[in-house]
């Protein structure tokens with residue numbers, strides 16, 4: 472499927488320039504169908520989803536500002552964009568991309584793949600953003616933040632004209648949101664407020680558990696996010712109304728952001744180990760840049 476890059480908006484002159492570049496091209500983008508196995512079914516699934524998502528959605532000629540998310544699947548998104556950068560046919564375009572990160576890992580991915588790192592303050596209008604997810608329901612609503620990056624991820628994904636999710640098929644919600652990611656909805660909180668928010672989540676909002684995420688072996692004490700906050704993993708069971716729950720959590724004093732991404736993703740690419748990719752598109756991709764306020 473390599474080369475399914477969108478040619479929208481090309482003039483005949485630019486088409487000629489591109490075809491002469493094609494003749495000179497020396498490092499070609501690997502075709503998905505010819506990729507060697509990574510030796511692990513899950514990694515093959517993630518790569519299949521990410522490469523297809525990039526090939527089918529990134530408009531090399533029109534897009535300029537690209538959001539790069541966090542996690543283990545988005546690694547392959549950055550890798551694929553890096554392959555376009557190294558292909559003589561696309562280098563002139565991709566080298567002009569400004570890539571906005573969702574955290575330190577994402578910033579490293581951008582730099583490691585030779586792409587240009589940019590900050591949202593300078594580039595607040597993102598053409599397209601790619602990111603992973605921990606659970607995806609049939610409406611393309613998501614739980615994110617399993618890797619602790621939810622706030623900046625939401626900042627980037629809601630600043631993007633198109634937000635594309637990449638994951639393996641195991642992330643598909645079997646029922647309602649909350650039925651697969653039983654670790655709980657990540658809630659990023661200001662450290663000084665964490666016990667108060669924990670109390671409110673349990674006693675006001677009916678959470679079954681609200682656990683302060685710990686660093687474990689790699690870091691003693693609580694996980695500190697890229698924004699110097701804590702995370703409460705908050706389990707509600709199956710979530711009836713994710714938007715309402717998000718709004719109620721957001722209203723608690725001390726909450727910075729929730730891992731519920733509602734009405735945000737336009738498309739999801741879910742890869743299988745055999746290389747098949749399930750693609751879901753939101754029917755009305757109207758995505759609010761500003762959250763709706765319920766009266």
Ligand SMILES: O=C[C@H](O)[C@H](O)[C@H](O)COP(=O)(O)O
Nearest residue numbers: 542543544603616618619620
């Ligand atoms: O905080 C982490 C992010 O929300 C990730 O995008 C999410 O956890 C999915 O990560 P992975 O692709 O590793 O499953």
